[in-house]
């Protein structure tokens with residue numbers, strides 16, 4: 001059959017086009033009756049003109065056949081098929097329930113083209129299998145969502161199902177995926193493209209600090225602010241697997257799906273999580289902004305989107321497990337005086353939880369600590385004008401707990417497993433376990449006026465387990481339905497469960513257990529490749545950081561927290577009058593600006609000096625911005641290098657002002673103008689030359705506000 005029979009479809013967001021084509025099957029099963037094969041993503045890149053001839057585009061993408069190849073190149077389809085001798089990793093590895101492997105060969109049986117959506121159904125009638133892929137373009141955010149499912153007329157064993165597979169760019173030399181650790185989340189890892197596979201397979205059963213499920217593919221020469229970039233994020237909380245493969249013929253493919261071994265039972269249907277795609281010609285920032293907007297405006301189910309993000313106070317690093325009513329009231333009063341608007345009672349309020357060896361699972365208020373329940377504390381907190389938030393770790397159990405004594409069989413995994421933080425995971429795939437947890441947590445939430453839950457998860461799973469992740473989602477969904485006004489924060493020893501899957505049912509993430517502003521500055525910058533300010537919790541920690549021992553000035557601690565969803569997490573009784581005044585002032589600035597910063601794009605700046613970690617938060621309408629330039633280290637050279645801004649209107653003029661110029665230290669003896677007055681410069685000048693900031697000590701932050709004139 002001729003190429004003319006090829007069918008093509010396109011999806012567009014501003015600046016991005018994805019074209020899919022289904023070609024007549026060559027040689028294999030289906031060729032005889034002229035069937036079309038699985039669609040292939042033949043183009044993913046800059047926006048194409050409206051009238052682009054897609055059939056010719058598909059024809060232009062056909063690669064030649066030469067020595068050492070099969071007689072037709074096996075298609076790099078949205079689910080590359082082993083049954084068609086695909087020379088790389090297949091998109092589906094499936095077997096009969098008894099383990100006998102299947103080699104499906106799909107044909108396209110239906111394609112629905114809706115308003116910005118595409119649904120493809122492919123079948124293998126001989127094997128009684130169907131595969132469905134869905135795509136949806138969201139022009140308002142710049143993201144294309146996609147997911148896949150397979151279905152059979154009998155239970156099958158699934159070893160691997162990739163979300164629809166995308167081609168990797170060939171004019172690109174490297175990729176960026178993400179590693180990390182406790183107190184060191186979102187560490188970008190740059191690897192060169194080369195023959196074979198770069199694989200990430202997360203064995204922890206949760207998203208985890210060490211395996212954030214995202215990938216950036218910078219084109220050759222791309223920076224934060226310029227050049228081409230593709231990016232992907234897999235929104236799943238059970239641990240992902242990623243493959244970035246260069247085939248012997250030079251083609252490149254990207255696959256994302258659940259971690260190996262996730263599906264432990266045979267079943268007639270399996271589905272992937274949603275894979276989000278972004279493309280930009282404006283550097284990594286273009287993709288980052290698409291993800292930030294998409295997460296904030298499309299993914300997170302805000303109970304009340306108009307409600308300003310409240311300043312948090314969290315008592316963890318002030319009192320840990322020592323919950324004393326009088327002390328907590330005193331701390332709450334001081335926190336309110338500093339500007340806090342939500343008081344969060346962290347771990348330690350339930351069972352007999354005096355340390356981390358006991359009581360997880362016993363979700364009853366500890367009457368030794370709160371003889372009259374939460375009433376007196378909540379009344380005090382409300383009296384101060386704050387709302388009340390509460391910590392839970394629902395999926396966990398200590399052996400030293402009533403729950404474990406009654407239900408030892410509810411533990412997930414083998415008895416011989418190694419505990420984590422003296423705790424075990426409850427089997428949330430079991431309906432009775434979810435029901436029990438729902439009843440207990442629902443009762444606590446119903447007994448007092450709570451508007452926020454910090455949902456923790458402080459250990460990895462015994463093994464990857466998609467049923468557990470689905471059970472977690474089901475429990476959280478039940479609680480959200482019963483308490484629609486409550487906001488949930490996803491925490492897992494800090495940033496161990498951050499992904500768009502959990503964020504489609506929660507409202508904030510605890511980015512890291514590190515309240516060390518120096519470490520946070522870096523973590524926040526790299527997390528902004530995916531996360532907007534609205535969901536990214538950031539707290540002012542103690543003067544001497546509890547996780548690093550570093551002593552940092554209150555100005556630096558406060559400004560770093562003010563870059564995201566601000567809060568405090570130190571004992572306010574340690575603050576000197578000067579420190580309290582600084583904190584009040586920065587919190588006041590944050591509140592005065594949050595109406596626009598919460599919707600601002602976070603743009604990572606390309607700093608000429610590696611000691612400076614800088615970002616520009618750009619208002620949605622372009623009328624204003626704020627630049628945070630953090631000095632993470634002492635520079636190699638004497639004078640600060642100019643810092644170039646981005647995404648301004650070259651022809652417009654901007655008034656730029658260093659709002660904390662009073663913080664210039666003694667050794668800054670010269671007179672850069674920003675130390676004494678604002679400057680008025682064109683966007684072209686601010687982007688082309690940049691601003692010269694005054695000299696500063698390491699571990700300090702300059703804050704530069706800009707207003708379009």
Ligand code: DGJ
Pocket residue numbers: 316346347391456458491492493494510512513
């Ligand atoms: C780990 C969290 O990340 C901390 O913020 C705190 O909530 C503790 N768990 C409590 O056990």
